[in-house]
Amino acid sequence: MAGPGEKMSDRTPLITTIHVAPARPRYRHQTLRRFCTIACLSTLVASAIFFLLPAAFLPWHKHKHKHHDNPHPIDPSSITFKELQEILLATPKEEKAQEWSKYYTSGPHLAGKNLSQAVWTQERWEEFGIKADIVAYDTYINYPHDHRLALCKKEKSKGMEVWDVKFEASLEEDVLEEDSTTGLSSRIPTFHGYSASGNVTASYVYVNYGTYQDYEDLIKANVSLAGKIAVARYGEIFRGLKIKRAEDLGMIGTVLFTDPGDDGPASEENGVRLYPNGPARNPSSVQRGSAQFLSVAPGDPTTPGYPSKPGVPREPTKGKIPSIPSLPISYVDALPILTALNGIGPSAKDFGKHWDTNLGLKYKGVNYNIGPSPDDLVLNLVNEQDYVTTPLWDVIGIINGTLLDEVVIVGNHRDAWIAGGAGDPNSGSAALNEVVRSFGVALAKGWKPLRTIVFASWDGEEYGLIGSTEWVEEFLPWITHASVAYVNIDVATTGPVLGASASPLLNKLIYEVTSMVPSPNQTVIGQTIGDVWDKEISTMGSGSDFTAFQDFAGVPSLDFGFHGDPNQAGGPEVYHYHSNYDSFHWMNTYGDPGFHYHIAAARLLALFTAKLSESPVVPLNATDYALAIEGYISTVETKLETSIAGTESGEELAEARSRPTPSAPKGDVDALKMSFKGLHQASAKLLKASQAHDAFAAKLSEEVGQEIPWWKWLSKLKLYIHIRGVNTKYKLLERQFLHQKGLDGRPWFKHVIFAPGLWTGYAGAVFPGLQEAIDDKDYGNAYRWAGIIEELIWKAAASLR
Numbered sequence: 001m002a003g004p005g006e007k008m009s010d011r012t013p014l015i016t017t018i019h020v021a022p023a024r025p026r027y028r029h030q031t032l033r034r035f036c037t038i039a040c041l042s043t044l045v046a047s048a049i050f051f052l053l054p055a056a057f058l059p060w061h062k063h064k065h066k067h068h069d070n071p072h073p074i075d076p077s078s079i080t081f082k083e084l085q086e087i088l089l090a091t092p093k094e095e096k097a098q099e100w101s102k103y104y105t106s107g108p109h110l111a112g113k114n115l116s117q118a119v120w121t122q123e124r125w126e127e128f129g130i131k132a133d134i135v136a137y138d139t140y141i142n143y144p145h146d147h148r149l150a151l152c153k154k155e156k157s158k159g160m161e162v163w164d165v166k167f168e169a170s171l172e173e174d175v176l177e178e179d180s181t182t183g184l185s186s187r188i189p190t191f192h193g194y195s196a197s198g199n200v201t202a203s204y205v206y207v208n209y210g211t212y213q214d215y216e217d218l219i220k221a222n223v224s225l226a227g228k229i230a231v232a233r234y235g236e237i238f239r240g241l242k243i244k245r246a247e248d249l250g251m252i253g254t255v256l257f258t259d260p261g262d263d264g265p266a267s268e269e270n271g272v273r274l275y276p277n278g279p280a281r282n283p284s285s286v287q288r289g290s291a292q293f294l295s296v297a298p299g300d301p302t303t304p305g306y307p308s309k310p311g312v313p314r315e316p317t318k319g320k321i322p323s324i325p326s327l328p329i330s331y332v333d334a335l336p337i338l339t340a341l342n343g344i345g346p347s348a349k350d351f352g353k354h355w356d357t358n359l360g361l362k363y364k365g366v367n368y369n370i371g372p373s374p375d376d377l378v379l380n381l382v383n384e385q386d387y388v389t390t391p392l393w394d395v396i397g398i399i400n401g402t403l404l405d406e407v408v409i410v411g412n413h414r415d416a417w418i419a420g421g422a423g424d425p426n427s428g429s430a431a432l433n434e435v436v437r438s439f440g441v442a443l444a445k446g447w448k449p450l451r452t453i454v455f456a457s458w459d460g461e462e463y464g465l466i467g468s469t470e471w472v473e474e475f476l477p478w479i480t481h482a483s484v485a486y487v488n489i490d491v492a493t494t495g496p497v498l499g500a501s502a503s504p505l506l507n508k509l510i511y512e513v514t515s516m517v518p519s520p521n522q523t524v525i526g527q528t529i530g531d532v533w534d535k536e537i538s539t540m541g542s543g544s545d546f547t548a549f550q551d552f553a554g555v556p557s558l559d560f561g562f563h564g565d566p567n568q569a570g571g572p573e574v575y576h577y578h579s580n581y582d583s584f585h586w587m588n589t590y591g592d593p594g595f596h597y598h599i600a601a602a603r604l605l606a607l608f609t610a611k612l613s614e615s616p617v618v619p620l621n622a623t624d625y626a627l628a629i630e631g632y633i634s635t636v637e638t639k640l641e642t643s644i645a646g647t648e649s650g651e652e653l654a655e656a657r658s659r660p661t662p663s664a665p666k667g668d669v670d671a672l673k674m675s676f677k678g679l680h681q682a683s684a685k686l687l688k689a690s691q692a693h694d695a696f697a698a699k700l701s702e703e704v705g706q707e708i709p710w711w712k713w714l715s716k717l718k719l720y721i722h723i724r725g726v727n728t729k730y731k732l733l734e735r736q737f738l739h740q741k742g743l744d745g746r747p748w749f750k751h752v753i754f755a756p757g758l759w760t761g762y763a764g765a766v767f768p769g770l771q772e773a774i775d776d777k778d779y780g781n782a783y784r785w786a787g788i789i790e791e792l793i794w795k796a797a798a799s800l801r
Contacts (some may be wrong), residue, residue: 041184081614085516087445088606091438097430097598098588100124103773104426105181105584108188111392111415111460111467112141118393121414121457124433125397128440130455132397137308137470139300139392140317141463144191144382147171149255149327151337152201154376166340169333174284178276179585181419187580188418190328192239192256193290193463194301198325201255201380203373204229206341208355209349210242210256212759215249217351218370226250228372229379231337233259238543240291243322245759253381257334258287261360265571269363272571275581279573279590283332288417288578291322292464295736295756298467298547299746304748307474308466325383338366340377345370394467397436397455399443401613404726406451407482408612409555410435410605411545411561413461413487420583423591425461426448427492427598427779428561432457434602437607449613451484451781458545461490468545472553479553484731485612485620486549486560492601494575494591495564496521498529501538501764502732503556504628508621509611510537510558517603520596529600532586541764542756551751554735556620560604562597617701617723618730622690622800625733629753629793630683632766636774637676640782643774644669667780675786682793689800697726729800736796739788741787743769745780752789 063174109117125132149169171190175183205225208214218225230246234256243254265270272280292301301320338361343356347527348355348368359368373379395414401407412428412771419425423502436455460466472479478678484691485506500510514530540550546557564572573590576582592598611619629754700723708715738750749755755768765771767789 010359022690028764038197039227063472075390079442081610083445084442084447084610084614085607087130087442088435088438088610089517089603091441092431092434092599092602092606094595094599096437097434097595097602099585100430100433101422101426101595102584104429105420105422105587107184108186108419109414109416109421110143110188111390111463112390113143114391114415114459115391117414118395118459121395121429121433122397125395125436125455126438128437128607129443129589130397130399130436130440132395132455135394135396135471136391137300137394137460137467138310138388138389139308139460139463139470140302140314140387141392141460141468142194142385142387144189144384145386146382147189147191147327148380148382149329149333150380151340152378152380158491160368163352167336169329169337169477170284171286171327171333172284172328172337173286173330173580174391176276176282176581179581179583181583181585182580184419186419188288190286190288191383192243192288192326192328193417194240194292194321195243195326195383196322196324197383197385198253199380199382200229200325201378202252203371203375203377204230204231204255204337204341204379205251206248206338206348206368206370207232207242207347208351209233209236210245210254211236211645212241212245212708214355215245217355219249221346221370223345223370224372227252229253229255229381231255231257231334233257233262234287235259235262237763238294238756239287239289239757240293240322241295241759241761243291243324243326243463244293247322247324248737251324253324253336254382255321255329255334255379255381256326257331258285258288259358259360260331261358263360263571263574264566266574267360267571269360270571270749271617275574275576275586275590279571281331281574281576282579284330285576285579286328286330288328290463291326293320293322294464294542294761295758296320296746297475298465298542299748300466301464303470303473305473307470309474323640325381327381335361335364335366337379338368339364341369341371342367343369343371344373357780363731392459392467392470394459394471395457396471399439399449399453401449401452403451405482406484406618407454407479408451408484408487409454409456409479409549410487410609411456411458412490412492413458413467413545415459415462415467416582417462417578418580418582420580420586421656422492422584422587423494423582424577427494427587427592427601428489429457430595431489431492431602431605432600434599435606437557437601438606439609440516450616451613452482453609453613454650456545461545465542465545465547469548471559472493472548476553479549479555479728480735482555482731483549483555484618484727486546486555486557487605487612488544488546488549488557489561489601489605490544490559491563493562493597494587495562495563495572496597498533498560499538499563500536500558500560502558503540504537504625505556505620505622505730506558507537507624509619510560511535511606512619513604513608516607517600520600529604539764539766540754541760541762542760547756550734551749554738556734558608561603562592562601615701617697618727620730620733622696622730622733623687626687626690629686630680632753633676633679633683634696636767636770639771639773640672640676665777665779667778667783669779670777675783675790678790679786679793682790682797686793686800688796689797693726693729693800694792696722697730700726733796733799736799737792739769739792744772752785752792 151167302314458467549555549556757765770785
């Protein structure tokens with residue numbers, strides 16, 4: 001299939017007609033024949049050198065550039081990288097970011113209901129000078145129809161038993177006079193994406209965070225779960241996996257609430273004023289969100305592994321989205337439900353520290369008893385959803401570079417659960433618009449990138465990374481062939497502290513770029529973002545649009561954004577995640593007053609993209625990846641030892657709460673232990689190959705900057721060939737770690753080094769297949785995975801030689 005921006009007519013046909021010419025007479029004079037052959041070949045090579053080689057590899061060769069909308073020739077020489085850097089730092093403006101934010105947050109823009117925003121985004125990008133198109137996918141999603149949550153108690157009235165409604169949850173967020181978007185008549189009800197319709201009435205159980213181990217604790221305590229409704233607090237793991245575990249245990253519904261104890265010091269209990277009068281959580285705020293089983297497979301659940309185009313076959317959704325109803329509620333609505341359990345069943349403190357921590361409603365009279373509630377005290381949970389197959393719209397902008405087979409992709413999603421979404425995702429949308437505008441300014445000054453740049457405004461991320469996943473599935477052959485890296489920005493800012501996760505291939509570049517951008521909050525004049533950043537780069541999990549690129553296509557990815565500072569006095573401003581209060585008013589008052597961090601994010605994103613697209617030698621670092629892999633092997637080896645010994649540290653025990661309790665050991669543990677020797681050997685070989693490759697790449701980078709006389713065209717050709725070879729190896733290195741059969745039980749995830757944790761969703765796991773087998777004490781399966789991983793590491797090492 002054609003890649004973005006590539007016409008089918010421009011591609012080489014798969015089948016060509018071969019015409020056989022009549023035999024030509026041979027030259028009788030061998031010397032003349034050889035001379036003519038050499039002369040022709042020399043002419044062709046010289047022509048290729050002087051007319052076809054990319055300008056970036058030949059700094060002595062200058063090009064005239066034209067703006068794609070301007071037919072008149074402009075500056076006869078291309079701008080330097082220093083000039084490009086100055087443009088990308090100077091162009092983004094706070095007032096423009098505010099303008100974009102106001103537009104995106106002025107009304108609802110649920111997935112599949114934001115075509116006007118897609119068209120607006122396309123029009124803005126084309127005004128900036130970037131050609132853009134809208135790509136549509138027919139996807140299976142739901143929209144809210146009706147809901148109810150009532151606490152009912154059986155009472156006797158006139159000698160008869162009747163059900164009395166003791167409390168009716170509002171399932172609404174308060175309208176705030178200070179925050180205009182909260183009162184829109186078109187505001188979106190509270191609901192879960194991909195939740196099941198249902199009307200259930202049953203006793204209920206408080207299940208803490210609803211992690212795998214939380215449920216195990218309840219089972220061990222003989223707390224009855226089957227046929228009950230789970231009441232869980234948000235946090236620790238992805239919401240859909242809380243519902244999945246409840247469903248697996250025979251529970252018939254799930255209610256999720258946000259406990260203010262997880263907000264940190266900025267709480268009413270600590271005397272901090274509530275939003276909109278202060279930075280503490282508004283009590284009526286509700287976290288909407290997807291209930292899809294994200295760690296199984298993102299994207300349209302009816303088309304796993306292939307794009308959701310009209311007319312494609314659809315698969316059943318069982319095992320991918322819940323079959324029991326669920327509702328999100330505020331902590332105000334949770335209070336009567338939890339208080340009614342006071343004194344019933346064990347309490348949170350009976351289950352240890354994990355249960356007895358961050359209990360923010362104690363000061364409101366909640367004892368955090370578990371239940372279950374008696375048979376005469378029940379919840380009636382009603383959830384009515386309309387499921388439809390409807391178009392979603394990705395906006396794809398392209399700047400064609402000199403090299404069409406080396407591509408940098410930059411993306412942010414546009415859809416939100418609410419009318420606002422000033423933080424998630426539209427702080428990223430505002431920043432991305434400023435990046436596109438900045439590159440448009442550079443284009444107008446005669447710049448053309450070395451590598452093609454693709455900008456993407458994704459739709460449907462909130463439901464399950466749909467727009468990006470379907471696009472990757474559609475263009476997988478082209479992405480596999482051409483993609484150098486994917487750069488993701490989602491929540492660009494809700495505070496001043498930088499956070500990043502990435503493939504280790506990109507670590508060095510992240511450190512370089514953060515040292516190039518001024519910090520908006522300088523305690524010392526001239527401080528950069530890198531100067532005030534803790535330099536921590538986490539592993540890739542899931543929860544945003546990088547997932548399909550990193551875990552399915554094997555494209556090295558980066559995700560970054562600024563968040564609140566936990567060390568500030570009184571704690572950071574509470575971010576009302578997926579709530580109506582994630583609004584322009586909140587952002588301009590608390591999240592990023594003046595929009596300075598929006599601009600910092602835009603500058604980081606623009607410079608990161610520029611370095612990837614403009615550096616003659618791709619600025620990746622294989623040595624960092626090899627060192628990281630060796631560290632991962634040692635970590636898993638230690639995990640195996642503790643698994644065998646049955647002893648775990650406090651940190652390991654905390655992490656263990658999100659994974660299944662292991663069954664009886666299976667397989668040859670000694671053989672598994674020996675397999676780590678092979679993993680270390682393969683890792684050492686990869687490190688040696690990586691160091692040699694990086695050293696050669698550095699040498700080539702130095703040569704590019706040296707003046708080579710025109711008559712040394714053979715040296716130029718040799719340099720070009722070497723650089724292209726080095727870049728191809730860098731480009732394809734991440735792909736070496738893909739296992740086409742995928743992970744056990746979730747074959748969509750192909751990467752053997754990174755994946756979201758099976759029972760965490762957001763958090764990343766390293767060597768997921770191996771770790772999950774060890775967690776299960778299935779040492780035979782772990783041995784199999786060690787062999788798969790070792791083979792792929794050797795393959796990666798060989799690819800660099």
